[in-house]
Amino acid sequence: MTRDEAKALADRVLALCKGADQARVNITSTWGGNTRFADASITTSGGITDVIVEVTVTIGRRRASASTNVLEDASLKRTVDLAAQLARLSPDDPELMPELGPQTHATVNAYIEDTANLTPAARAGAVRRTIDATGGGPIFSAGFLDASAVSVAVATTNGLFAFHRTTDADLSLTARTPDGTGSGWASAGSRDWGKIDPAALGRAAARKAESSRNPQAIEARPMTAVLEPQAVNDLVPLLSGSLNARSADEGRSAFSKPGGGTRIGEKVMDERVTLFSDPTDPDLLAMPFDVEGFPLRRIVWIEKGVLRNLAYTRYWAERQKVTPTGTNIYSGASNVTGGGLKMTGGTKTTEELIAGCERGVLVTHFFYIRSLEPRTVLYTGLTRDGAFLIEKGKITRPLKNLRWNESPLLMLNRLEDIGRPEAVAAGRFMPALRIKDFNFTSLSDAV
Numbered sequence: 001m002t003r004d005e006a007k008a009l010a011d012r013v014l015a016l017c018k019g020a021d022q023a024r025v026n027i028t029s030t031w032g033g034n035t036r037f038a039d040a041s042i043t044t045s046g047g048i049t050d051v052i053v054e055v056t057v058t059i060g061r062r063r064a065s066a067s068t069n070v071l072e073d074a075s076l077k078r079t080v081d082l083a084a085q086l087a088r089l090s091p092d093d094p095e096l097m098p099e100l101g102p103q104t105h106a107t108v109n110a111y112i113e114d115t116a117n118l119t120p121a122a123r124a125g126a127v128r129r130t131i132d133a134t135g136g137g138p139i140f141s142a143g144f145l146d147a148s149a150v151s152v153a154v155a156t157t158n159g160l161f162a163f164h165r166t167t168d169a170d171l172s173l174t175a176r177t178p179d180g181t182g183s184g185w186a187s188a189g190s191r192d193w194g195k196i197d198p199a200a201l202g203r204a205a206a207r208k209a210e211s212s213r214n215p216q217a218i219e220a221r222p223m224t225a226v227l228e229p230q231a232v233n234d235l236v237p238l239l240s241g242s243l244n245a246r247s248a249d250e251g252r253s254a255f256s257k258p259g260g261g262t263r264i265g266e267k268v269m270d271e272r273v274t275l276f277s278d279p280t281d282p283d284l285l286a287m288p289f290d291v292e293g294f295p296l297r298r299i300v301w302i303e304k305g306v307l308r309n310l311a312y313t314r315y316w317a318e319r320q321k322v323t324p325t326g327t328n329i330y331s332g333a334s335n336v337t338g339g340g341l342k343m344t345g346g347t348k349t350t351e352e353l354i355a356g357c358e359r360g361v362l363v364t365h366f367f368y369i370r371s372l373e374p375r376t377v378l379y380t381g382l383t384r385d386g387a388f389l390i391e392k393g394k395i396t397r398p399l400k401n402l403r404w405n406e407s408p409l410l411m412l413n414r415l416e417d418i419g420r421p422e423a424v425a426a427g428r429f430m431p432a433l434r435i436k437d438f439n440f441t442s443l444s445d446a447v
Helices: 003-015 073-089 120-133 198-211 229-243 245-249 314-320 350-355
Strands: 022-038 041-059 062-068 140-156 161-176 183-190 222-227 274-277 299-303 341-344 359-373 378-391 394-399 401-406 415-418 422-425 428-430 433-444
Touching: 003 022, 003 041, 003 073, 003 140, 003 161, 022 120, 041 073, 041 120, 062 073, 120 140, 120 161, 120 198, 140 198, 161 198, 183 198, 183 359, 183 378, 198 378, 222 229, 222 350, 229 245, 229 341, 229 359, 229 378, 229 422, 229 428, 245 314, 350 394, 359 401, 359 433, 378 433
Parallel strands: 183 422, 222 359, 341 428
Antiparallel strands: 022 041, 022 140, 041 062, 140 161, 161 183, 222 433, 274 299, 274 341, 359 378, 378 394, 378 401, 401 433, 415 433, 422 428
C-alpha cells in the first residue's frame, strides 16, 4: 500500500468515527512470501497479502479497539461501531492519554524493491544455492526463507498521519550429518535481500555439522564462553523488558535502585558495552514511530557500561516529568516497530576472540530460552547446532550440548572481550562476546 492509498483508507475510517470523542486508526498492509525446504527439495511455498485496519475509539475516559481486514464500507462501519460499543462497556482508564495531533517523523528508507519482489522462482533459486553449497550427498539440510514488505500507517481525528514502508528477508538452515551426531546452523537477515549470501550460509552450516560429529561430554560448570553474534542476539535483546522506566521506578526491575528510584547514571555493565536504538541508523533502518504515532529517535540505553536511558510511555513520562521515548524500543523477530537494536564496543572478529581464549566453549546459538527470574533478567536454555571446546586459542573437539542458567545483564559484567557488530537480523546488529564464567549447569543429549 502506498502512502496515498493508506491516507485515503485512513480518511474513510476516521470519517465514520463522528460519534467518538477521539479515534485512531492503525493500518498494516503486508505482503509475504516464504519457502520451506528439507532433504534437498522444497516442501512448501506460500504467500500472503493482507491489510489489517484497527480502529481505536475514545468516549470520555473509556477506550477500546476492534479490527478487520475487509475494507468495504459496511465492514469498516461495523468495526468502528464495535470499537465504540466496547468503549462504552469499558471502565474509565485513569492513565488515558489523548490521541496525538500532527507530529514530525524521521524519513527512513527501509523499503528495498529487490526484497519486495522476491518471487517464488527467486526464492527457489536461493534455496538451490543454499543446498548446493552444503555439498549435498551425505549432508541433510532443512531451512526456511521468509521475505516480507510492510506498510504501516497511523492516523487520528486530532490530525496525525504517519506512514512507513519496510522490507525484511530472513534465511536460516540446519545441516545434519548422516550418522545423526553432527548438526550445524546458519542464519542471516536484512532489509535488503541482496545482502544475504545463500551459498555462504549453506557452507557455514555444513562446516559446523561436519565439525560437530561425535560430540564428547564435558563437566557442566561455569566456564569461559565465546558466543557467536547469533548467540548474543538470542540473549542481549532480553534486556529490553528491563529497560521499562515504570517497572524500574516501581521497584520491579533489574534497573531499580534499592530504596527507590532508578539506576540511570550508574555503571551497570562492562565499560566497553554500548547499546542503542536508532531508526535512522543505516544498519538498522527501523520504524520511526510507535503504535500511537509518537516519533522515535536515537536513544542510547547503555553508554560505555553506564545506564543512560529507560523507556517512558507518554503517561509515565508526564507523571515523572520527563520526555517520553515512545512505547516500543524493540519488537520481536521482524522488528517492524521500535528503533532497532545495536550493540557496539569492539573491533575483533569471532576468530580473534577464540584465539584469545585459553580454555572455553564456542557457542553457535541458543535454543528453548525461558525466563527464570525477571528481577535479575535470569534465563535458562540450551546450546544448539554446534558447541565446541576451545583450548589454547584453538577449537579442539565438539561437545555435547549444555543447559545454562544465565542473565544477559550479569554476563555483561563478566565480559572478557567484545567483537565488532554484525548483522544478525533486519534491524539488529550484535557482536561476538567472550564471557568469563558463563553458567553452564548440565549436559543435554539432544543433537
